[in-house]
Amino acid sequence: MTPAVSADGVSKDYGDTVALSDVSISVSSGEIFVLVGPNGAGKTTLVRALTGTIEPDEGLVSVLETPVNDTDPSRIGLLPQSFAPHDRLTASELLEYYAGLYDQSLAVSKVLSDVGLTAASETRYVNLSGGQKRRVCVGSALINDPEVLFLDEPTTGIDPVGRRSVWSLLDALSDNGATIVLTTHDMAEAATLGDRVALLDDGELVESGSPGSLIDQYGGDSVLRIETEETLSEAQIGQFEGDVEQSPSGLQIRNVQPDTIGQFVTQLNELEVRYGSITWTEPSLEDAYLQLTGNDSLGSATGYRKSSAYSDP
């Protein structure tokens, strides 16, 4: 199957800074492909190379089976990362303008409805909330009903409810056959939305694959963390089953299944060890990323991440 979007050996330097180094990806039609990485990883540069707004120093980029510079622009949609439209115009006026750039476009009212802004259609951009503003911007990228949609951090600044509505929208677009390439440094978003995820670090593609496969392969074991008020002796530690380590704040036990957590609690009580909290963490995309990159640049300074800790950095 011919990929809808492909990059082959793309490199881009800005002076001494290597923004992209020999990056190759392939995105199938109808797929949601997520580029993940911290700030400066090269996500935005790759999106710009994929949309043809920058020229790679090396490598080839194709979109919809043609070199990107020859691709019909009306088949592509782009939401830039830092995009601030004129703030004295209303949401509908802004979308009407972008619609006017295309020979064929969706009805403004439909796009406003899709991004959940029908009620705010006549509100000036300046008076919209942060999440509403971002949704207007997403709407501007959708106005030409693109076959391939590039979204650079589409949910940044959007509240959880708004974010989930954008996710639903993107899912629906994908279900209708649109190919979506989006960037995020929100691992939860990547894991939730992405059919496949590419992990970027320092301009290099570290790994790509489905979120599940990446976690299975690189996420490591589940971890039970017990915050104790005292340091346990070697003898006490030896009474626990499994791979147990003493950490500065307590115990860290790997590869624990949820149904066995009660046994550890019983043992703690029997040993009369006072503890503060018990946290069980299953492996995540973030763990896989950290494992692959060997750094902690995504913000897990404590070394402890809760199971729901796919937090925004």
Add this chain to the structure above:
Amino acid sequence: MRADRTLRIAIWETTTSLGNLDRRTGIAILVVLVLLGALGPALLVSSPAPGADLYRVGVSESSSYHVVVLSEPELQAIDPASASLNDGLDIVIAGPNVVAKDTKKSKAAAGVFREAVVSYNTYLMAQERDRTAAFPVTVTVSYVQQSALQIEDPTEGTETNADSPNGSAGGSGIASTSTIAESTGAPDRTPLDETPDSGGDDGGQSGTDEPDSPAQTTVVSDAAPNEDNGPGEPVEDERVEDDVISSSPLDGFLGTEQAGTPTSISPPFPLESLLLAFVFLLPFNFVIQAYGSSVIAERINRRGEPLLVSPATRGDIVVGKALPYFLGSLSITAIIAALLGGGIRSVVAIAPLAALFIAATFLAGLLSRSFKELTFATVTISVVLTGYAFLPAVFAEVHPIAAISPLTIVVNELQGTPVAWQTFFFATIPATFSAAVLFMLGTGMYREEDLFTQRPLPQKALDALAAPLHSLWRVGLWTGLFIPFVLVAELLAVATLYLLPVALSIPLLLGVIAIIEEVAKSIHVFAGFERGRFDPGLRSAVSIGAISGLGFFLAEKLLAITQLVGLPNLDLGQAAFAPELVGLTPALLLFAPLVLHTVTAVISALGARRSRRWYLLGLLVASGIHLAYNVVVVSSLG
């Protein structure tokens, strides 16, 4: 490019620009525009005539000269019974005699009075139905020594010369030519009769001396000056003229026909031209602020990025965004022109200037990293382009240097002065080409990497210069495209330096021109090497330098348009442009400039391939050689 998309972007730009104005700012701008619109006509209608009521003339109401004095704004009629020469009067009309004191002002007053008499007589004669009777042709042969043939006429085709004692007092305008045929002069006409008229509609007629007119007997006087001139005691007019002429600092440019009054000594203060130029130029400074803000806001807020992936081309975007400001400028110009009585020619003449303002601002908006930098850039643009357009236009009708400004066309039209097509093209072509090249450079930079990256302004300028250099031949092409800037810069240098003494200005100008041309031949070459566009090898540098020199040599022939208005005939004009247009000898007519430009461009390129410091050194050496060449050529031309 597609017109509908361009128009769509233009409408959008207009909408957003207006939408971004709050009510107070909008009202303030409207008030300024209304005031500006009202200012022009008001200034013209109530324009304070320089020197109005400047001279107090003692003349009784019963005198036939009383009406003459009233007709001349510079003269104020005072009853001689209430004042005397020692009591504030500048001259006294006593019967047919003019009585003046031995002061410059008094003598100037006498000159103005005499001109007023001539004008008044002409006016009266013009009322006659029998034109032949009113303006009889009288030929008077007067033999003079050859040494007296000193009077030159700066206007081609004018018959005024010392052989014609009647002369033409028609000023410097072409209109005087036709009048001369009708003009008749009295045999006893004095040299003062050859005074250029101080301008105005009677310019070509003021030389007419009607034998029966009262002026005939009034003006002519041979008596020696006397500090204690009393009523009836005449003034020696010829001596007045000598004093006045010797005081003119611009005789070399204006000819030696200067005489008479403060307003006709040296250039009369061109208040009307100044006001007109000001009124037309001022709105551009507001327009470019709005446009520059729009360009940089587009970049800072990354509004342009979605456009770059839309079907709109870079041309659509650039033209669409500039169009409202360009049309706005033209609309304001058209309104002002209409209010002042101007026509389409004024608007067409001003269009390249408006485009140049906008193009320069476009580039400044692309290069600036912040609004602060943009402010600095737009102020620079305002000062430079205002200087280029405004200062020469002030001297419309006074000096050929005025022809370099499109505003001169406007001022001339509004003042009813004919404008030759050569003058029109000369005034508008450099600005047109410069604007086009600036837009081309800017459009080349209208890419994500240049729009949204924040690099120091000089670095981005080098990016812009290096961007189009995809091949060796493009180096020569872009060198050629810089010629309009070379022309504008050299004209600006001429206009700036022409007030200095020739002994100082010509060497200075030769140096400035050498630097301007060497920079034009090498700056993009340096940018190309800096950005890795060229192989920094020796052979490559020589090839690139040679191509650049050849491009300059071929394109500089555009400088020949300076001949359209006779600019090279001026001392400074010759220094500035003659070395580009002629060789040392006929044999070298073609090859000397070619060799010069090639050699100096190669020298700069050899420096540019190594480093910035070496480039500057190479540029210095190249400029030195160029200067030496210019000195030799100008010296050989005498």
